[in-house]
Amino acid sequence: MAIREVYLDNSATTRPLPEVVRAVVDALENNYGNPSSLHRKGVEAGRVVTRAREAVAASLGVAPAEIVFTGAGSEAVNLAIKGARPGKRGRHVITTAVEHHAVLNACAQLKEQGIEVTVLPVDAAGVVDPERLAAELRDDTYLVSIMYVNNEVGAVQPLVEIAAVIGAARKAGRRLLWHVDAVQAYGKLPLRPRELGVDLLSISAHKVHGPKGVGALYVAPHTPLQPLVAGGGQEWGLRSGTENVPGIAGFGVAAEMIAREGHLAADRLRPLKKRLVEGILAAVPGAVLNGPACDKENPRCAPHIANISFPGLRGEILVHSLEGRGIYVSTGSACSSGKKPGSHVLQAMGLKEDVVEGAIRFSLSITNTEEEIDYAVKNTAAVVEELRALYG
C-alpha cells in the first residue's frame, strides 16, 4: 500500500500505544473511584495509581515514593524550579539558553521575585560547556536547571560532566539543587537520576506514547521543595488535586514499556535518523543539519530529533507543503509554534538568519519505519525543489 501519511512530529506529541489507550479507557469506565476514598472503589483506584507510580519509578531506577504525578511536563518543570527552596543564602539560579519555555519562563518568574538568573550560552551545536557552568557557580547559587535532550535540535547535554561539576561544588560545601528537564530524553536515552546526583527530573507522558494531561517529577529524598498548588495534600502534599487516574494509568503502561524496552530505543531510532539526515542532505543541495553531527560515535546527538535547514526557504512554508504530501513535521517546539519569529534555540547557537528561518524539525518515534523515512526524504527533496522554483 502506498504511504499517504507520515507523522514525524513525535517531539510535539505521540500517538498513544493501543495498550495505553486500553488502560486509560479501563480506568475511565471501571476504575472511577477517587483514590482518597476509603471504600473499595477508592482503594481500587488507588491501586491503579500505585502500580503506575511503581512503573514510572522503575523506568527511572528510583523509588515509587520519589515520583510526584503532575498535570503535564510543564507543570513538573514549574514545580521543580519555582518550588525549589532557596534556603538562607540562595539567590542565584543557573540555566541554559536552549531550555524549553517552561524552564525559561519559570526562571523569568524567579527573576521577578529578585532571584538572579544566569543563562549559559551554547556552542554552534547547541551544547553547554560544563566548565562554563563551573565558572558561573557562586556561593549563593541554589539551583541549576539543565535539560538532557534539547527539543528543537536534539543536542544531548553532557550530563555526566555536569554531574561532576555539581558533585565537586557540593563536596566543597555548596548547597546546590539540580533539575533536569528530561521530557525529550525519556524513553530514548537511559535515564538514571540517582547515579548522576540529580535532585529533580521532569518527564511527560504524551511524548512517550502515553496520554496528554499527565507528567511526573522525580524528587530525590530530602529535596527542599514546596508545592505550587495547595489543597487536599495529594502526592505527599507536593501536588494537591484529585489524581488523574486514567491519565496516570496510561502513563504507567507507557513507562512499563520504557522500563522493558527503553534501552533498545536508541539503537532502533539512530539508523532511522541517519537514513533521514543523510538522505535529505544528499538529495537536497544546500540543506544543512543543525545541532550535533548525526553519528553513532557522537554522544551529543539525540537518536530521534533532526533539525534541518533549507536556507532561502521559510520553515512554515515547508511545513505546510510537506503536509500537502502527508508528512507532518514542525518548525521547532510545538508550544512556541506561531509565536515569536525565529527559534531561541537556533539563535542561541549563533546560526545565520536564513538558516534559522529555513529550519524544520523531524522527530522520530520507534513506530516509524524505513519506508516512511524514504517517503519523507523523497518528498522533502521534491517539495524543496518545487518551492525553490517558485521562490528562487
Added chain:
Amino acid sequence: MRRVYFDHSATTPVRPEVAEEMQKYLTENFGNPTSLHYFGRQVRKAVEEAREKVAASIGAKPDEIVFNSGGTESDNMAIHGVAMVNKNRGNHIITSAVEHHAVLNTVKALGKQGFTITILPVDKYGMVSVDDLANAITDKTILISIMHANNEVGTIQPIKELAALAREKGIIFHTDAVQSMGKIPVNVDDLGVDLLTISGHKIYGPKGVGALYIRKGTRWRQTLFHGGAQERLRRAGTENVPGIIGLGRACELAVENLEKESAYLTRLRDKLIKSVLDNIPHTRLTGHPTMRLPNHASFCFEFIEGESMLLSLDMKGIAASSGSACTSGSLEPSHVLLSMGIPHELAHGSIRITLGRDNTEEDIDYFMEVMPPIVERLRAMSPLDQENEFVAESSCAACKVSSSCHR
C-alpha cells in the same frame, strides 16, 4: 453482592457518552493542539468546541474559560492570580470556614505572605451570612472566595446576595462550583461572580481536567505555571485534549439533564433522609434541611465513629464517605462540621451519602436494610457514654483547618 455507589461528591463514574467521545482523542486525533499541521489543527478545533460547550453550560463566553487539571488547580489559579495582581490595591482576602481545602489552604498560604485573611463563620446549617460578609469587608479587601455548595454537608450558599455585595464594593468574587455544577443551575451572570471553578470528574466527566471561568476584565494573572503560550498565556502545558473533550461533553450533558435529574435525585434524597431520621434513633441531618444539593444527604450518628460505619457499609457493598474524600483517613474531625458548632465527638460520627444518576429507590431500600443493624452493632460496642447527650457549641474556636490530608 449488591454494589451501591453513594459517593458522588467524591467522584462520579464517567458517562459512557463522555468516555466514548474521548476515545477518538486518544487514538487517531492524538495531535498537539499547538501544532500547525492537520493533526494539530483538527484537535485545536475540538478543544475550542469543548470550550464553547463549557462556556455555554454556565452562561459564559468561550474566551472566559481556561482549561486546567482540575478543581484544585482552578481554585489555586483563581485565588493566587487575583491576590498577586491586586496586592498594590489591598491585601485583604475573605473566605468562609467551610471551604474546600483547595481554597482554605491557598488562602492560608497567602496569609503567610503578607495578606490579611478573614474566615467567615457559618451558622448551624453551614450557611454564610450576608451581614457577616458586609461587616468583614474593608477598603483593603481585594477578593472574596465563597463556595457555591458545600461538599461535606451540601448546603447551598446565598452566592447571588454575597456576590452582589462584592460587586457593589468593586471586590472580585470567586466561587468554587465544583459540587453545584450539574445539580443546580450555575450561571455566572445570575450568580454575579467574577471567577468560578469547575471540575470534570464531579459531573460524570474524567479526572485530571477542570476549568476556571474568568469574567472578561477581571484583574487576574496566571501565577502557577509558566511555559508555552497555551490557553492564551493563561495556563502553560500541552492541553489534556481527551480530558478537555470529556469535560465539554460532560458540561453539555449536565445542563441538558439538569431539571429531570435534580428532581429525581431530590426525591431519592428526601426518601433517604426521612427513612434514616425516622428509623435510626440519635441521628441528625447535618447541613441545611432545604437549601441543600439535591443529591446530598449527610448525617451525624451519635455514639459511633464514622470510619467504622463506612467500613461496615463497604463490606456490604455500599461506598459512602465521612466527608471530603481528600481528608479521608485524617484523624481530625471535619473542619466543616466543627465550624457548624457540632461537637468533636458527634462530628466523628459523620457520614455522607451523595447520590448519582445511576442510583435507584432499591439502593435506598438496600441501605435502609443494612444500615440500622450496623448502627446497632457499633453502638453496642461503643465506648462513648450514651448517658451524656452532646450539647452543640456555637463557638467556632475549633474551626482550625488541617494543613494536609493524611492518606
